[in-house]
Amino acid sequence: MNLLMIIRVALRALRRNRMRSTLTVLGIIIGVASVIAMIGIGQGARASVQSQIASLGSNLVMIFSGSTSRGGVAMGWGASSALKEDDAKAILAECPSVVNVSPVVRSPGQVVFGDQNWSTSVQGVWASYPEIRDWPLVAGAFFSDSDVRGSAKVCVIGKTVEDNLFGTSDPIGQTIRIKKLPFRVVGVLSSKGTDPRGQDQDDIIVAPLTVVQKQMAGTTSVNNIMASTSSPLLAGQAIDEMTALLRQRHRIGPNDNDDFIIRSQADIASTAEATSQIMTMLLGSIAGVSLLVGGIGIMNIMLVSVTERTREIGIRLAVGAAEKDILFQFLLEAALLSLVGGVIGVALGILTSQIVSSVAKWPTLVSPASIVLSLCFSGLVGIFFGFYPARKASRLDPIEALRYE
Amino acid sequence: MGELIVVENLTRDYVMGDVTVQALRGVTLSIAEGSFVAISGASGSGKSTFMNVIGCLDRPTSGRYLLGGQDMLALERSELPKVRGRKIGFVFQGFNLLSRTSAYENVELPLLYQNVDSGERRKRVTDALTRVGLADRMDHTPSQLSGGQQQRVAIARALVNQPMLLLGDEPTGNLDTRTGIDIMELFLELNRQGITIVMVTHEPDIAQYAERNLVFRDGRPVSDTRVATRRDPAGERAHLSALEAEVKIQ
Ligand SMILES: Nc1ncnc2c1ncn2[C@@H]1O[C@H](COP(=O)(O)OP(=O)(O)OP(=O)(O)O)[C@@H](O)[C@H]1O
Numbered sequence: 001m002n003l004l005m006i007i008r009v010a011l012r013a014l015r016r017n018r019m020r021s022t023l024t025v026l027g028i029i030i031g032v033a034s035v036i037a038m039i040g041i042g043q044g045a046r047a048s049v050q051s052q053i054a055s056l057g058s059n060l061v062m063i064f065s066g067s068t069s070r071g072g073v074a075m076g077w078g079a080s081s082a083l084k085e086d087d088a089k090a091i092l093a094e095c096p097s098v099v100n101v102s103p104v105v106r107s108p109g110q111v112v113f114g115d116q117n118w119s120t121s122v123q124g125v126w127a128s129y130p131e132i133r134d135w136p137l138v139a140g141a142f143f144s145d146s147d148v149r150g151s152a153k154v155c156v157i158g159k160t161v162e163d164n165l166f167g168t169s170d171p172i173g174q175t176i177r178i179k180k181l182p183f184r185v186v187g188v189l190s191s192k193g194t195d196p197r198g199q200d201q202d203d204i205i206v207a208p209l210t211v212v213q214k215q216m217a218g219t220t221s222v223n224n225i226m227a228s229t230s231s232p233l234l235a236g237q238a239i240d241e242m243t244a245l246l247r248q249r250h251r252i253g254p255n256d257n258d259d260f261i262i263r264s265q266a267d268i269a270s271t272a273e274a275t276s277q278i279m280t281m282l283l284g285s286i287a288g289v290s291l292l293v294g295g296i297g298i299m300n301i302m303l304v305s306v307t308e309r310t311r312e313i314g315i316r317l318a319v320g321a322a323e324k325d326i327l328f329q330f331l332l333e334a335a336l337l338s339l340v341g342g343v344i345g346v347a348l349g350i351l352t353s354q355i356v357s358s359v360a361k362w363p364t365l366v367s368p369a370s371i372v373l374s375l376c377f378s379g380l381v382g383i384f385f386g387f388y389p390a391r392k393a394s395r396l397d398p399i400e401a402l403r404y405e
Numbered sequence: 406m407g408e409l410i411v412v413e414n415l416t417r418d419y420v421m422g423d424v425t426v427q428a429l430r431g432v433t434l435s436i437a438e439g440s441f442v443a444i445s446g447a448s449g450s451g452k453s454t455f456m457n458v459i460g461c462l463d464r465p466t467s468g469r470y471l472l473g474g475q476d477m478l479a480l481e482r483s484e485l486p487k488v489r490g491r492k493i494g495f496v497f498q499g500f501n502l503l504s505r506t507s508a509y510e511n512v513e514l515p516l517l518y519q520n521v522d523s524g525e526r527r528k529r530v531t532d533a534l535t536r537v538g539l540a541d542r543m544d545h546t547p548s549q550l551s552g553g554q555q556q557r558v559a560i561a562r563a564l565v566n567q568p569m570l571l572l573g574d575e576p577t578g579n580l581d582t583r584t585g586i587d588i589m590e591l592f593l594e595l596n597r598q599g600i601t602i603v604m605v606t607h608e609p610d611i612a613q614y615a616e617r618n619l620v621f622r623d624g625r626p627v628s629d630t631r632v633a634t635r636r637d638p639a640g641e642r643a644h645l646s647a648l649e650a651e652v653k654i655q
């Protein structure tokens with residue numbers, strides 16, 4: 001019997017047991033759909049994390065005040081006041097791999113314009129800040145070095161702040177009050193969206209470091225220092241140079257721990273990458289288990305089917321079917337079931353991941369590889385789990401099978 | 406005409422633990438090409454076992470079996486399906502049709518296993534169903550057919566591969582008298598067209614349609630007789646109608 005005939009015979013047999021075929025296919029559909037959806041969602045989340053990390057600025061190296069312990073209580077990053085503006089100046093002057101530096105001081109503050117008010121994060125920075133963060137302006141211009149030196153009361157606002165205070169009117173040249181102090185708006189930053197931790201990066205006001213430090217935060221230290229290198233390849237070298245410089249400046253003995261922490265963009269990216277990879281794997285393996293369950297479902301149904309169809313097999317043998325005809329018929333039935341389930345499952349999986357990603361505002365990423373993979377896998381599941389029942393069917397004795405009630 | 410079936414000292418033992426049932430104990434006989442043989446005998450005398458062996462559904466424990474001059478016991482096990490599919494047609498007591506499958510597809514089944522192409526298949530299936538008088542019932546499934554009609558579908562299925570041997574194990578066993586006569590009429594018609602028929606029956610009336618009667622006892626034939634006056638279906642039907650009329654009058 002040739003393949004075409006076997007396919008015909010297998011299709012007829014499946015059609016005769018429509019309900020059972022449908023239920024079997026359902027198991028595979030669920031398995032394949034969840035594999036596609038889970039991997040799609042995982043990869044979508046990963047891509048969105050990657051784009052958020054890229055939005056922090058390229059070639060970025062961040063220095064945080066290290067964790068110190070005061071009275072035995074460990075404080076978090078940035079809790080100590082080890083970093084000063086002078087550290088930033090020294091880094092710029094003495095670290096050859098570093099091209100740009102800006103200290104950052106953060107202070108939460110209430111901003112008022114006319115009858116609108118908004119709470120946001122006010123950050124004191126140097127004029128090089130937009131370059132380091134690779135963050136262009138959409139209107140106006142960033143303040144200059146001399147504004148920073150002269151503690152000018154000027155500021156650049158983020159998109160979210162602009163929307164909330166000004167609506168559609170032009171903010172450039174307007175004066176807003178930050179913690180009751182008047183500031184002139186000189187520029188608007190372009191929109192960056194959320195950061196990897198889900199915070200709105202556009203909800204920000206940047207102003208000269210000196211003003212924020214003295215008049216708002218009331219501190220002589222800075223929260224962190226951002227530095228950038230000319231290429232990501234220099235990040236490691238820059239970290240070494242800055243570590244050596246800061247240890248020397250902070251007079252840290254050879255056996256003592258750093259009072260600062262340096263992280264490059266690459267570190268942050270790889271951590272986030274690893275996290276989302278684990279998530280994808282986790283989701284994928286849960287989905288894989290459901291595909292396995294679907295496969296066992298096929299085996300179960302095929303086994304039941306072989307017993308239930310013993311007489312049918314006997315009839316087929318009596319009218320001239322060879323052992324291998326029966327074997328291939330049952331194998332093909334199982335493979336067809338799981339392949340049909342696979343195709344429907346892929347469609348359903350793509351749909352599901354699209355719905356999830358549109359709700360979560362992630363990019364959809366159903367790779368052709370994952371489609372091909374799960375289709376092949378479901379076909380293999382069918383053949384693998386179909387083989388034992390099929391062999392059982394083909395080994396039946398024709399007389400026993402015919403006599404079976 | 407030559408001998409279609411020649412068996413010598415055929416035995417078939419069923420071993421179950423330490424009990425051995427000798428279902429056939431040395432059967433030696435031959436059946437001529439084109440003949441119509443009926444086998445009868447007590448239950449358990451080995452009739453079905455004999456049919457299964459000559460139908461190549463089962464292999465004997467020892468002996469010789471030639472079908473059309475070819476030694477069946479020299480064949481590989483894997484070659485038997487081809488013999489069943491091409492040379493032999495089976496009709497069983499229980500019809501053994503695929504349920505939820507149309508008469509057409511049931512009859513087509515043996516052809517699928519012999520790689521007959523679709524045009525030829527359609528011709529042969531239609532032809533076989535027409536021969537058994539079911540040309541207008543091709544799309545009916547077994548549950549939509551009467552017992553006699555189901556048995557005719559089974560006969561069409563047995564015929565469709567143009568076998569030289571038709572084997573029936575109690576083909577009328579599940580049918581009423583009138584339908585049994587119809588089936589015998591069909592058998593006689595096929596036999597006239599040259600098909601050799603061997604059938605098992607426990608009804609003496611049915612055996613009288615054949616030209617030769619074998620009686621089995623304890624795994625071997627104990628009598629082998631020519632039927633002197635064979636029954637003919639038309640006469641039987643008339644006889645039956647007369648009987649029924651009598652019953653009605655009373
Ligand atoms: N698969 C089997 N395993 C064991 N013994 C068997 C098997 N098949 C048949 N037998 C035995 O072989 C003997 C002959 O059985 P067979 O079916 O040939 O009888 P039969 O003449 O067809 O009887 P009946 O008229 O009741 O159909 C019986 O004693 C039966 O019990």
Ligand SMILES: [Mg+2]
Nearest residue numbers: 452453454574
């Ligand atoms: Mg019997």
